[in-house]
Amino acid sequence: MRSLFPNSLTVRCARSDLRFSGSSAGYTWAWLAPAGTGSAVIQQLVRLGIGTISVFDGDRFAGSNVNRVYGSTVFDAGRAKVVLQSQQVHGIGLGTDVRAIPRHITEESAARELRSCDVVFGCTDKALPRGILVRLALHYLVPVIDMGVTIESEEGTICGIYGRVTTLMLGEACLFCRGRTSPDRIREESLPVEQREREVAEGYAKELATNEPAVIMFTTMVAAQAVSELLHRLTGFMGADRESSEVLLFLHESRIRTNRTPPNPDCQCLRARSLGEGGHQELSRTHLGTASYSVMFRPTR
Numbered sequence: 001m002r003s004l005f006p007n008s009l010t011v012r013c014a015r016s017d018l019r020f021s022g023s024s025a026g027y028t029w030a031w032l033a034p035a036g037t038g039s040a041v042i043q044q045l046v047r048l049g050i051g052t053i054s055v056f057d058g059d060r061f062a063g064s065n066v067n068r069v070y071g072s073t074v075f076d077a078g079r080a081k082v083v084l085q086s087q088q089v090h091g092i093g094l095g096t097d098v099r100a101i102p103r104h105i106t107e108e109s110a111a112r113e114l115r116s117c118d119v120v121f122g123c124t125d126k127a128l129p130r131g132i133l134v135r136l137a138l139h140y141l142v143p144v145i146d147m148g149v150t151i152e153s154e155e156g157t158i159c160g161i162y163g164r165v166t167t168l169m170l171g172e173a174c175l176f177c178r179g180r181t182s183p184d185r186i187r188e189e190s191l192p193v194e195q196r197e198r199e200v201a202e203g204y205a206k207e208l209a210t211n212e213p214a215v216i217m218f219t220t221m222v223a224a225q226a227v228s229e230l231l232h233r234l235t236g237f238m239g240a241d242r243e244s245s246e247v248l249l250f251l252h253e254s255r256i257r258t259n260r261t262p263p264n265p266d267c268q269c270l271r272a273r274s275l276g277e278g279g280h281q282e283l284s285r286t287h288l289g290t291a292s293y294s295v296m297f298r299p300t301r
């Protein structure tokens, strides 16, 4: 099992009796889109004693999402999601610091903030931010725990409920060579609505997935698995032989599988020249310069 932190960096906890390891004054700052999985991750991290959380999201809360967002009420409609979650965290009273960034990480100024995170939780259902997180893990060695939930149905009948938690680190297969996202998907998401509808009709593009499923027990189960992956990387509580970098949950079958796939030799996660440039100690704070940043937005195979 590879630790998320190759050196001595550990977690600063808000409560002195809740230390994941015994030393250091490092921070764990998590990137979260605080919707279904994101809000569940936040609730767990805070109660585990995480010292500082950075929350990234440029959206405002939709009242219809109260069925899947912890801490929300029907009266929060229209409020910035990051403000809503920030108040929730402060209200818990465990002393967790919150950095609320009301912008999507697809904005350059927000993406730059990711450099100061020690661990990132990817709770998005979009391809472009996932591509950015892959770059972050590969080029700046910021560990990313990416998650997703998908519900498949045919003619109105649910036929599959799937969860995924993938840990992105240098030396592990990324989301592109695992087939979890693709440059085509990023391009399709980036198209103007009319052009995308035209390409879908012509068979050149796929229908975009709808938003994260509004089934709170499934998003919560996947979020709990993601937080467990963090704890395992920090403490090794699942045992030394548990080396997988991806967990797949077949929720409609009560099955869980794990895998550890080597990087595809043709994929960016092995080919790119600037992998890990700068070293772990400095990368998250100094190496997201303009040149590197421009690369982040051109995911390639």
Ligand SMILES: [Zn+2]
Pocket: 173, 174, 175, 176, 177, 178, 263, 264, 267, 268, 269, 270
């Ligand atoms: Zn790859």
